[in-house]
Amino acid sequence: MSSNLAIVKKQMRAACKEAGRNPDEIDLIAVSKMFAVEQILPVLQAGQKRFGENRVQEAQRKWPQLREQYDNIELHLIGPLQSNKTKEAVELFDVIHTVDREKIARALKKEMDSQGREVELLIQVNTGEEPQKAGIAPLQLADFVSFCRDELQLKIAGLMCIPPVDEEPALHFALLKKYADELGLEKLSMGMSADFETAVALGATYVRVGSAIFGARDYR
Ligand SMILES: *Cc1c(COP(=O)(O)O)cnc(C)c1O
Secondary structure, eight states, X not given: OHHHHHHHHHHHHHHHHHHTXXXXXXXXXXXXXXXXXXXXXXXXXXXXXXXXXXXXXXXXHHHHHHHHHSSSOEEEEOSOOOGGGHHHHHHHOSEEEEEOSHHHHHHHHHHHHHHXXXXXXXXXXXXXXXTTSOSBOHHHHHHHHHIIIIISOOOOOXXXXXXXXXXXXXXXXXXXXXXXXXXXXXXEEOOOXXXXXXXXXXXOSEEEEOHHHHOOOOOO
């Protein structure tokens, strides 16, 4: 696990060099969803601080105890957020990548105000316009960003996407980068185990890497 982490970091550095980017601009999120605490420990011991989970409840089971043992853990929510889980999400996560509708934006604003806690927020964009996939449609993105900024006074840090499995991810990464530039947003969460090098080349500032670090997930 920790040797995989070292390999991924090396690949990121090589991709940065190739693309003429500064490695400090890109943050690696180790996606620990479906991996147990015992499997996460070696990666923590290797010095990784930034982790991603896709379910609030699973993260609640795993991370409070790990945070007692390790300082400065940064936790990212990269899966869909239900509005009845916003309280827990704001308590637990430092960054939420999956804001994609007004109801969630409102609920997050309310929770952050009442907890007095600022969470970094990214909007998930359904760049492939897939009906089953979360994320705001590209055509509605500009209005949604205005709604968050102007109506809710909610700070939006950037955009996130998950390309369709059967399409060239580069097209989606380039599209996300274009939207972010148009809207003046800095952070770009894109790229997973299979395509993080492509994402780095196209401007990612967060890459979300799971299986290349932890091994294959067991979905049974
Ligand atoms: C699981 C997951 C990842 C990591 O996927 P790997 O292919 O294991 O690297 C990244 N992003 C999201 C949103 C995920 O759900």
